[in-house]
């Protein structure tokens with residue numbers, strides 16, 4: 655993933671945003687013993703609203719999320735180099751927050767999400783090998799994941815800017831798994847239908863291996879997107895505003 659891709663996409667909002675206040679639909683929580691419970695409840699309320707995007711806090715439209723370009727590099731036994739251009743990611747608005755845990759002392763946030771279906775549609779090109787078969791092509795891709803479990807963790811630091819304290823995400827880790835992965839690549843092998851149909855069958859028969867291979871690359875892409883969005887919010891809104899004063 656080129657970190658510049660989501661950055662460029664999100665920067666479009668940078669000049670619009672000047673507010674240093676949380677929008678009214680994001681209600682802060684008390685930093686007490688029930689913080690996690692409160693964050694879970696509020697988080698669940700916010701997801702469908704935030705999915706529509708909010709320029710006032712520089713959140714892009716998340717349903718669908720548009721990514722200029724994603725380059726996935728293989729890490730395992732396959733040699734599948736897959737790039738997606740003008741990728742539309744559908745399904746984020748249906749994400750269900752299962753768990754969130756905030757550790758303000760350690761400056762650490764961990765959360766679990768379940769996404770029923772994630773459909774990525776875009777132009778692709780691919781080059782490489784799948785189980786010894788060469789693969790090449792350029793066309794339209796439909797990559798659909800079902801029952802996606804996501805675990806994300808984020809470390810942040812605090813810094814002062816004009817006497818106010820702001821948070822900044824500095825570390826992230828994303829892990830995910832899916833119950834199913836459907837792959838459809840049109841126009842493989844310059845449009846050779848027989849070879850293309852065969853390769854789509856091979857990819858789908860071996861989706862677990864394909865997914866495992868792409869996982870580290872997808873995880874780091876997702877992590878970068880999350881951090882980019884969160885930091886754009888963090889940069890704008892002082893840390894204290896995320897909590898109700900006791």
Ligand SMILES: *[C@@H]1O[C@H](CO)[C@@H](O)[C@H](O)[C@H]1NC(C)=O
Nearest residue numbers: 773775796797798836837838
């Ligand atoms: C993408 O693939 C999924 C799973 O096969 C299918 O349900 C969906 O209709 C496809 N979407 C498009 C736009 O082709």
